Every structure is written in C-alpha cells, then in structure tokens.
Amino acid sequence: MLIGTFTALYLLFWTSSSTPMMANLQQTEQRIKANVADDARRQQALQIVGRMNDANKAYSEQSRKVIKSLTALIGKRTTQPAAIEAALDPLLADDKTTREQLLDLRIQLKSVLTVNEWGAVFAPPKTAPAAGTRKTFALPRAEGHRS
DSSP states (O other): OHHHHHHHHHHHHHSOOHHHHHHHHHHHHHHHHHHOOOHHHHHHHHHHHHHHHHHHHHHHHHHHHHHHHHHHHHTOTTOOHHHHHHHHHHHHHHHHHHHHHHHHHHHHHHHHSOHHHHHHHTOOOOOOOOTTOOSSOOOOOOTTOOO
C-alpha cells in the first residue's frame, strides 16, 4: 500500500506539467512572432516550437493512459508492488525520452535565433518586489558576534 501512495503522489506532483508547458509554448510562439524580424528564421523557429508542442501533447496523451491504468491498479488491495512498478515503467521511460527530445529541440531553437532574439523570447519575468519587502536578505547575527 505504501508503494501505491508513493505512486499516487508521483502522479499528482511530477507528471502534471502539461498545462504549464503548453502555456509556455504558446507564450514562446507569441514572443517569436513579435521579436524575430527575419521571416525565414521566424518560420523555422515556429516549426521547432510546433514540434515541441507535438511532443508535449503526445507525452500528455500517453501519460493519461498510463495514469488511468495505474489508478486502477492502485485501487486494488491485492495488487503487488512489482505490478505497480511495471505499470509505471513506461511512464518513466516516456518521460525521459520526451525530456531529451524537448532539450534537443530547444538547442535547435537556440541555433536559429540570434542572441538578442533569444533574450527577448526567453526574457525573465518583470516583477517588482511586493510593497514593504526588502530587496536583500540578511541573516541575524549570532550572539556575541562583533563586527
């Protein structure tokens, strides 16, 4: 039963990254359209992002199927841990393959964009510190410490 609990936690927290990834890819497409002036490179970059999107969708579809079968296994008290692990193996393998594929595509995308375009497409978020917060963090001094 403990393995079932860990498996459920794994499925909840580590395999549900599809929606944020899709939003990031949509934002990447928008930024490419806005910041890449050269039409040929823009189209090439958008094709790469499209392949990233396809890989993410395929992974999401496959993981839904595996999660559905795992949920059925976990629901049975008689399920042996080895059966749960065997059912989880395809998800882990697909996860690794998809991550490698997305990394390869990101490297391809980086080779298409200029340094300035890359910085514009993947700019860090512009957030201001919340009102009343400090910009730096200092540890309290230990007792007896002199400066």
